[in-house]
Amino acid sequence: xxxxxxxxxxxxxxxxxxxxxxxxxxxxxxxxxxxxxxxxxxxxxxxxxxxxxxxxxxxxxxxxxxxxxxxxxxxxxxxxxxxxxxxxxxxxxxxxxxxxxxxxxxxxxxxxxxxxxxxxxxxxxxxxxxxxxxxxxxxxxxxxxxxxxxxxxxxxxxxxxxxxxxxxxxxxxxxxxxxxxxxxxxxxxxxxxxxxxxxxxxxxxxxxxxxxxxx
Amino acid sequence: xxxxxxxxxxxxxxxxxxxxxxxxxxxxxxxxxxxxxxxxxxxxxxxxxxxxxxxxxxxxxxxxxxxxxxxxxxxxxxxxxxxxxxxxxxxxxxxxxxxxxxxxxxxxxxxxxxxxxxxxxxxxxxxxxxxxxxxxxxxxxxxxxxxxxxxxxxxxx
Numbered sequence: 080x081x082x083x084x085x086x087x088x089x090x091x092x093x094x095x096x097x098x099x100x101x102x103x104x105x106x107x108x109x110x111x112x113x114x115x116x117x118x119x120x121x122x123x124x125x126x127x128x129x130x131x132x133x134x135x136x137x138x139x140x141x142x143x144x145x146x147x148x149x150x151x152x153x154x155x156x157x158x159x160x161x162x163x164x165x166x167x168x169x170x171x172x173x174x175x176x177x178x179x180x181x182x183x184x185x186x187x188x189x190x191x192x193x194x195x196x197x198x199x200x201x202x203x204x205x206x207x208x209x210x211x212x213x214x215x216x217x218x219x220x221x222x223x224x225x226x227x228x229x230x231x232x233x234x235x236x237x238x239x240x241x242x243x244x245x246x247x248x249x250x251x252x253x254x255x256x257x258x259x260x261x262x263x264x265x266x267x268x269x270x271x272x273x274x275x276x277x278x279x280x281x282x283x284x285x286x287x288x289x290x291x292x293x294x
Numbered sequence: 295x296x297x298x299x300x301x302x303x304x305x306x307x308x309x310x311x312x313x314x315x316x317x318x319x320x321x322x323x324x325x326x327x328x329x330x331x332x333x334x335x336x337x338x339x340x341x342x343x344x345x346x347x348x349x350x351x352x353x354x355x356x357x358x359x360x361x362x363x364x365x366x367x368x369x370x371x372x373x374x375x376x377x378x379x380x381x382x383x384x385x386x387x388x389x390x391x392x393x394x395x396x397x398x399x400x401x402x403x404x405x406x407x408x409x410x411x412x413x414x415x416x417x418x419x420x421x422x423x424x425x426x427x428x429x430x431x432x433x434x435x436x437x438x439x440x441x442x443x444x445x446x447x448x449x450x451x
Contacts, residue, residue: 106388107432131431162378162436164409167385204381204406239386239406272387293387 104134104157104171105293111136112292118261118285119144119225119253124153132157138175144256146185147220149192151177161201168201179217190218205233207245227251231267243269249278249287258283353441354408355448365401365414372446373413375426376438380409388433396421396429411437 126136161168174195181187196213212226231247245267265278278287386404
């Protein structure tokens with residue numbers, strides 16, 4: 080069964096690769112560093128955008144709950160961007176293929192890890208809604224699905240180069256966790272190439288901290 | 295139940311992958327449409343910037359910054375391009391990075407209020423509408439219309 084799931088995800092990744100035409104994830108030639116830390120894991124991703132709809136990255140993810148780490152190649156595809164004078168909508172496919180290893184006191188051996196999912200968002204200068212999901216298959220370490228919905232608003236509209244502030248709420252759903260649905264209010268600060276998010280998961284009392292830097 | 299969720303996610307993702315095959319056509323089709331429909335967009339959305347406004351044209355005029363004014367004083371051609379989808383500073387950063395690399399560009403400012411890319415070229419240099427549109431695609435956005443010279447400055451009669 081695991082083999083079938085892995086094959087399906089791999090197939091999804093291959094199809095997504097072939098469909099990678101269109102718009103950039105970042106601008107062509109741009110590098111991006113993304114750090115994310117939520118109630119379950121912390122991760123760091125560095126990616127490069129070689130083409131208007133594709134970024135290729137390397138990601139390290141540490142699952143603090145289950146004491147394993149994943150080191151993976153991580154492509155992201157901008158499958159669709161909706162444009163308007165006042166809004167932008169995006170549909171992405173993301174995935175990864177790498178190695179999962181035990182950390183801390185986890186004696187597990189190295190095993191293949193594969194994951195994939197969808198991200199979508201729609202935003203104006205003062206409103207934001209977004210959704211993302213991921214299915215992870217990491218051998219004996221994990222077989223996890225997660226999805227998260229986020230909405231937010233900007234209390235003021237900043238001009239180019241100003242400090243932009245957003246107030247957001249994220250609801251995440253992880254069926255394999257005892258607390259399967261949790262809520263995290265957060266604040267997002269955005270200035271030039273730097274985006275920082277800080278929040279607190281009210282359900283499981285865990286902090287959230289993310290940042291993105293583009294250069 | 296768990297397997298059902300996973301299956302639904304995979305099927306959804308596969309369908310969306312196939313859906314994206316039509317993306318290029320869709321973009322080209324709408325780009326043309328947007329060029330024609332530009333005036334409607336801008337009439338509803340421009341005119342918020344303190345240093346920008348409307349001239350004799352329907353779109354926003356050149357937003358004046360120190361760099362823009364300096365480049366204008368050198369005699370460079372002013373260009374205002376209406377951009378679709380610029381809603382955040384990452385958008386402005388992308389446009390800045392892509393256009394600043396061009397030797398034809400003397401000054402640039404992406405105005406989120408007017409949703410416009412403001413350029414002043416190096417004196418004697420030129421940049422076609424198509425080049426501007428292509429560079430915007432590299433940044434991840436789409437140009438709806440381009441105005442130059444007096445039209446960009448709002449002094450056209």
